[in-house]
Amino acid sequence: MAIPIDARKRWFLVAIGGIIAFAALVLVFWPSVRSDRVGIEGPINSSQLDSAKRAVREFFGPDMPLERVRLAGSTPNSGQAVRISVVTHAGDLTVSWPTGEVVSGRLGVPASANVATPLSDEDALEAGTEFARLHFPWALNGSEPKIHPVGGGGDNSRIVEWRSRKGGILLPMRLDVIVAGDRQVSSFAARHVDMPVLPGPVLSAESAYSLALVGHPGMKIGSSELISKVDDSGVGHIYWLMSLVAADVPNEPYAGATGVGDGRPANMVAIIDAVNGSVVDSSKLAEFSG
Template identity: 40%
Template sequence: MIRAIFDNESGLLWAILVTLAVSVGLAVAIARRRSAPPMLSALAGSFTALVLAATLYPIHPGAPAPLVCTVQRDLVGAMSSPQGLMNIALFVPAAFFTTLLVRRPVSAGVFLTLLSATVEAIQAVTPGVGRSCDTADLWNNALGAVVGCGLAFLLGRRRSGTTLVANRRDLARGSLALGGGIAVIAAATVPFVTVVPADATENTQAGPAQRAAAATAFHAFFGPNAEVTSVQYVRASFEQPGTVNVTGATGSLTLAWPSGEPVTGLVGPLPAQAPGDLTEDAAVASATRFAQAHFPWALAGSQTRTDPQPNSGGARTVQWRSRVDGVLMPMRLDMLVTGSGQVSSFSARHVDPPVLPKATVTEESARNAATAAHPGFAVTSAELLAQADRDGVWHPRWMLSMRRPEGQQPAALLVVRLDATTGAPVTT
């Protein structure tokens, strides 16, 4: 994820400049003590520092640690993508000048490959970085290191007075060092992350229509100059729609596919980053302005509810729900508003009110039926709502939560659904 380099982020540019200045100074100082060429030391140090600045700079300081590492099966597809080519190019100059400096191509390649593996591990477990661990990045970075080391080796062979060592002994030692280093990094990381297999070309690569929808939605939420850094498509499964996941330096969105409508998003600071003394009216006003701009369908004929969020810097949730003839409709819109009045995140479901048969089963009748069917349990809550069956036909249904009275063993919870027109239990 190095596209942030071109995202006009002054913080990243300053981080690169400071890192380069420090690394050049250290490299030259070390070179003088070890009688190494100062210019080569400065170049090798600066390009290695550039790698670290580009891959570890926090592009989303409020993001939690992902604790996920994606294992790509199609490395060729990942390598040929624009992101893959950028990752390859990033490591070529660092490998080239490091090889000329140490005169051992294998050692330089192993060092930079292990550096890339360490970076991926850090991205997986470190909060506030906003990056993702992906074996495709490791593969592409290692390939860039091989290209850079190879170019330096070829140059050394053509120039008199330059000797670069690359023999069988070096290859054997390098293989052992690489394998051992990867094993240590994996042992330190795998217990804390979930390893997710993925296919870079079939499972997560977005098509032109998905990328266009992602860019349109992202610009609508974050402004016309906001840059999209990643678009991934997850195919539909288990009767669920597909999703398009869009990320950038300013936030993230998830779109339902093929509708392209936003269903979730991180669009502002986390509550801990923007505390304040937010009143209920101010929270509703801020969330309503956001809804008018992005979810006008949620405001017609709906009711608003707000709830404070304990230990969240004064943040509040604002919810919109709609009822027709007492039946809770499937539409919903939830927003988290920080204590300073900024919308932090949202969750939305846009479904037009379905046409339903009249609900004839009263709440009292539903409670009595549930209690009779489950002796020893008491109804704790009941909600009349619209639900679709497997064929997509909507019905009014009672959803009742039940539990054993306190002190009775074994403690248990139940959720019972009853058809509100017939009173029959719903099991599917």
């Protein structure tokens, strides 16, 4: 049976009204749905996304939205640890996966904060220690802080760094915190590594010195550092890092000196396994200084 004309009109108006109401809801909620989907770059699973959200809550508060999340260093067989890069309008963070630990961040402190007020080493240490106690308490256990200016040009910020040593060997843990002139932390980098079991015995500095100079006539040792490194299997290793400089560089004392040598800026760096004496390819230096 045919629908009367008045009934058809009423049905048509109801249908149009429903479409308009649905369109209004889409317009209201579409921006948030769209930003969530566009902000996720790459194959991120729900656990990784949860880690990113937890990190943002810890450093920026519970109401800070994520703008972009992506994976870095996750290519199969790349040899790199997986990192989750998280961006917000207040700053960005890098999260290690699967540990979920935050390893670096920029906290969106304006550049003007670096020149607003002179910052003493004591103030920088106090602000940096408060930040470390809140976010990285492990870095304060058995470590020694050092404070350095960040740069020139009227920049009053300071870097506070924590390092640990065992028997003169630099351990792989680290925390670097940059404190701006107004005592706000502007950025940080952290490496949480438990105390490794270290091998021995260790080559003397003089033995490593001789090995480092093999094949490098006309060079001498500028500075050296005995460091430890933990490989992907969790095994600890010890290395001598030695900077090589031209032999005709004067031997005046230099402020950057550590270990043997005079601490001159390096022309090249030699890496010596401090247990078996093997020379490590210097192209891998970033793995030892990162």
